[in-house]
Amino acid sequence: MKPFVEITQVKKKIDNFHLGPINLTIEPGTITSLVGNNGSGKSTLMKLMMNLANTDSGSINLFNQNVSGDEEQWKSFVSYQSQKMIGWDAFTGENLKCFIAPLYEHWDEQLFQRIVEHFAIPLNQRFSKLSQGSQQKLTLALTIPRNTPLLLLDEPTAYLDIPAKTHLMDILVEWMDQGERSIIIASHQIEDIKKLSDYLFVLRNGEMIGNFEKEALTERYKRYWLRSELTESSIPGEVFRDRVQVVSNHPKETEHYLQEKGLQWTNQSSLDLEEIITLLLSPTR
Known part of the structure; x- marks a missing residue:
């Protein structure tokens, strides 16, 4: 099977910040953590992958399609949870589910309801009225059940308490077992990285340090x-x-x-x- 993600010599400049050159390949069946200091470019890289920002040079292919090209079939294979959800504030969780679920052929309603129930997410409240923790839980509940082959999670546990983090880890492990899937997760949480990651892609102030297999790295x-x-x-x-x-x-x-x-x-x-x-x-x- 071909790689889900192929990033080649990608560069991006934002004001005084320089990202890249970035080279990264994501194979099916793997979990890769984007690791770096604050402002190292983890979120920027995810936005580039989703074509929410343009690269200055290089190419990004998702599912054998250039994300900046005319073809957009790749979008149906990717689910993305960003740190801030723009345009959600006025809607309830139930509203958002009704908007999002029909867009995904393999939406898992049972998984959605299970996450909502376990996290006690109030679906009748507007997104803007929820606490940061509840907003994050709802965002995850509306992202993971899309059941796309590739899942991009940007700091998914930043506002979760310890029991919620543990449950999320269990959900993601179970989700990975359902087929040929991959997760890219940007996280500062060392426990998340230890429990989930197969690979660590390390960024330092925009510079690519390397992509390391976790077990090989700890032995090295x-x-x-x-x-x-x-x-x-x-x-x-x-x-x-x-x-x-x-x-x-x-x-x-x-x-x-x-x-x-x-x-x-x-x-x-x-x-x-x-x-x-x-x-x-x-x-x-």
């Missing part, structure tokens, strides 16, 4: 406690040092060098995913 970084401080300015694989502690993203190279120089370490451990992300986003990386 190791911390070593040395018997004494190093005199060398740097060693192979080193990304961080604090006295007798050295963090490496190429442990085999680091260990080979230490053994070759007769330098011993007393202990070693893998890094937590949050520590790895922090290192990747560090300007001194």
Whole structure:
């Protein structure tokens, strides 16, 4: 099966902010988290994917169609939850469901009702009258049941409490099991990233750091406690040092060098995913 998303050499400039060049491929059956500091371009990238903003250069293909081209069949294969829903304020949840559901061939009414019931969403209230948490719950209830192959979620748990986050994770895992589907999720929540992600696409101030398989990434970084401080300015694989502690993203190279120089370490451990992300986003990386 062909990739759902193919982004090639995409660039975008907004005032003094530069995004890109971005290269990203999303395969069926995967969950990719967009990870980055505030203002790194995660939301902008999603808007470009939905053709809500124009690229300055490069191309974005969704389901083998250029999103900025004349053909728009790709839109029926994508569901997008943005951080702010424009034009919804005057309508109730029931109104919005009546507008949205008929547009999607595979709308899952049973799933919609289950989400509404579990989150206790008041469908008779106008969107503008709901709390931020209830607005987010309603937005998710109106997005996930569309049952499109690709789901784009921009900070979907920002206003959810812990029980609601847990339930949403369960819903998304169940949703992924229904067929050849993919999710792209922009999130600052490390627990969301740990539980859901197959891949981490890391952005730092608009710059693409890389697209990493989560399990491979956690295996790649190791911390070593040395018997004494190093005199060398740097060693192979080193990304961080604090006295007798050295963090490496190429442990085999680091260990080979230490053994070759007769330098011993007393202990070693893998890094937590949050520590790895922090290192990747560090300007001194």
